[in-house]
Amino acid sequence: xxxxxxxxxxxxxxxxxxxxxxxxxxxxxxxxxxxxxxxxxxxxxxxxxxxxxxxxxxxxxxxxxxxxxxxxxxxxxxxxxxxxxxxxxxxxxxxxxxxxxxxxxxxxxxxxxxxxxxxxxxxxxxxxxxxxxxxxxxxxxxxxxxxxxxxxxxxxxxxxxxxxxxxxxxxxxxxxxxxxxxxxxxxxxxxxxxxxxxxxxxxxxxxxxxxxxxxxxxxxxxxxxxxxxxxxxxxxxxxxxxxxxxxxxxxxxxxxxxxxxxxxxxxxxxxxxxxxxxxxxxxxxxxxxxxxxxxxxxxxxxxxxxxxxxxxxxxxxxxxxxxxxxxxxxxxxxxxxxxxxxxxxxxxxxxxxxxxxxxxxxxxxxxxxxxxxxxxxxxxxxxxxxxxxxxxxxxxxxxxxxxxxxxxxxxxxxxxxxxxxxxxxxxxxxxxxxxxxxxxxxxxxxxxxxxxxxxxxxxxxxxxxxxxxxxxxxxxxxxxxxxxxxxxxxxxxxx
Numbered sequence: 001x002x003x004x005x006x007x008x009x010x011x012x013x014x015x016x017x018x019x020x021x022x023x024x025x026x027x028x029x030x031x032x033x034x035x036x037x038x039x040x041x042x043x044x045x046x047x048x049x050x051x052x053x054x055x056x057x058x059x060x061x062x063x064x065x066x067x068x069x070x071x072x073x074x075x076x077x078x079x080x081x082x083x084x085x086x087x088x089x090x091x092x093x094x095x096x097x098x099x100x101x102x103x104x105x106x107x108x109x110x111x112x113x114x115x116x117x118x119x120x121x122x123x124x125x126x127x128x129x130x131x132x133x134x135x136x137x138x139x140x141x142x143x144x145x146x147x148x149x150x151x152x153x154x155x156x157x158x159x160x161x162x163x164x165x166x167x168x169x170x171x172x173x174x175x176x177x178x179x180x181x182x183x184x185x186x187x188x189x190x191x192x193x194x195x196x197x198x199x200x201x202x203x204x205x206x207x208x209x210x211x212x213x214x215x216x217x218x219x220x221x222x223x224x225x226x227x228x229x230x231x232x233x234x235x236x237x238x239x240x241x242x243x244x245x246x247x248x249x250x251x252x253x254x255x256x257x258x259x260x261x262x263x264x265x266x267x268x269x270x271x272x273x274x275x276x277x278x279x280x281x282x283x284x285x286x287x288x289x290x291x292x293x294x295x296x297x298x299x300x301x302x303x304x305x306x307x308x309x310x311x312x313x314x315x316x317x318x319x320x321x322x323x324x325x326x327x328x329x330x331x332x333x334x335x336x337x338x339x340x341x342x343x344x345x346x347x348x349x350x351x352x353x354x355x356x357x358x359x360x361x362x363x364x365x366x367x368x369x370x371x372x373x374x375x376x377x378x379x380x381x382x383x384x385x386x387x388x389x390x391x392x393x394x395x396x397x398x399x400x401x402x403x404x405x406x407x408x409x410x411x412x413x414x415x416x417x418x419x420x421x422x423x424x425x426x427x428x429x430x431x432x433x434x435x436x437x438x439x440x441x442x443x444x445x446x447x448x449x450x451x452x453x454x455x456x457x458x459x460x461x462x463x464x465x466x467x468x469x470x471x472x473x474x475x476x477x478x479x480x481x482x483x484x485x486x487x488x489x490x491x492x493x494x495x
Contacts (some may be wrong), residue, residue, distance in 0.1 A: 203404035329376075
């Protein structure tokens, strides 16, 4: 895991610490924290809870599904069948269980359970570029922060919604309050997308990043691996070395006796932990933090929360045996175990950026696994009596242009839609949401809000309200200055 604070120190030439009293055993245990996808920021607030009973429900929680790249509203939740062909696109609308509410023909499983979800068809913000769009929708803040850099996170970024939750909601069951899975959002160019981290709050409030979706060659490959991997302009392309597996939350047997020779992964982890400890000034508190981290390692409930492959075969099939399905199954297990907010990045960076070849990519690779996984999540939560206490939100960084066109230089020579912050559809379910509701509308071509416009701040406020946070709650920055959590009212008529 990489933290903004670490980056700032490295830019000043500060180097990792050395500590004469630190034993090899202690160093290895410190490195093992990194094998969890955790940094030292997450263990400071955790306590040994091995003998404590699991929390009893109701426990309010949120699963925020983020569709990096930008979901096309016309091809999903706001079809325009009466618009001209170059507006309406190739997909037909289908009726849902709710009279008068129609969605894309490629979302039939969600159509069948529309009594359990609602739509906001009028969310708007002013940006059409990926990095600032991510920042806006992941932080719930529309202004551009001072010194914003689209190429990297900075300490001046607004904190992500997950980081705010990490800072103001208590930890439960030896787990951090907020988690992000199955991977950080890394652009195909290699830059880390801003808006995912704690920014002004300080790196210790970064969410728990669970790196579960892994393969070596990520260049220009998209989709829901392994069943639906595709290359945007060439078609099917499933990574041969793909693995979906969360870090094991235990010390591998014999690790304390092994030498460092040949343990490249461990060495890399140790190096990162050294930088984190140094940046946080945590050397003096190392022993206490290490004890808390090892307690987490040994807590069987923590391991079960991220182990999706031990779930019954029928349940894995219900969600889909791909990165979309396993990610949402893991999210359900995490909230059931006590995590308050789980952000799920459905699709590696820009999977939903349908500039070209939009219709075959959406039809064959993106909408079907999403339809299956999200409907399975709703049904699974409902079956377990958790749906009323778990809000599901699904959005991207923006919508797509009303006009369908073929980009100059498109390699596939097939049309798509460009970035469009002016309007997008946001999906809500559970958490007391009024099923079968459509709030707001876009104009006749799906280009701008026509009624009841909403902002990212309204969406964020709805998330915070769902978690039971009072409107007056604040978070504090690195200088201990208070900042409001809420910057707008929750969406009226939704809950």
